[in-house]
Amino acid sequence: MTKIKNDAICQYKLMASRDALAVIQGKWRIPIIISLTYGNKRFGDIQKDIEDISPKMLSQELKALEESKIISRKLYDSMPIMVEYSLTPLGISMQKLLDELLKWGIHFRNEIVGKKKTLKRQLN
């Protein structure tokens, strides 16, 4: 009986994880979201944060994130054109998930790669 209940919970969790993964999946979406947690940014700003992303991939992934309602795009009709990207409330709601991802990424690096954590203090 507990087993059956466990199975149901497991199935539910598997479903939820797949929903989340579908949005997160790929090499660039999480980095883009992280970049935007440091404030609204323009296309070129994100490119500077994520040094090795090509304009093609950035444009493509920004569109996907917009469709998923994670970010929003605002066009300013200024001198040279200006576009600002920002996190939506749904994007902001990923904060804890991102924090845990980062924490674990650092933990993993320390365990496996064995490197020291020099910036640890700054991350409070």
Next chain:
Amino acid sequence: MTKIKNDAICQYKLMASRDALAVIQGKWRIPIIISLTYGNKRFGDIQKDIEDISPKMLSQELKALEESKIISRKLYDSMPIMVEYSLTPLGISMQKLLDELLKWGIHFRNEIVGKKKTLKRQLN
């Protein structure tokens, strides 16, 4: 100055997220890990949890997770051969990350798909 510090933290976080993503990436690894949080399991058990995974993919991803030290494989020399997979301490250390991933997945589904959360109570 705060900006420069922010940039450094941002770069550090981007690095950590990429470390984590490299391990998590793909359609099947997170589901496999979730399945194993419900106890040690055999090849066939995991296949039953994750209905649409093929033996090829399961075998391939189990190997990858073993190499990343997330899971371990134990062979029992019994009647029909028996192999048991379990989470290592490093795998167990993903629990909070998984919890947040699941929480967000449910949140996302409620926001976007608009479905009701019937199993919510059972997930404490």
Next chain:
DNA sequence: TATACCTGTTACCTTTTGGTAAGTAAAATA
């Protein structure tokens, strides 16, 4: 001997993801 169980493997193919390089459009500046 034949069949079933368990844990995979192999070959082959399709789809998705990502990379490179070049180009575009509209306005402002030299």
Next chain:
DNA sequence: TATTTTACTTACCAAAAGGTAACAGGTATA
């Protein structure tokens, strides 16, 4: 007039990820 800036787009290609179907090898059971 030519160049710069911003924000992309397009065409083309390579690599990675994933799917399908069949098979394998060892043990136990009918």
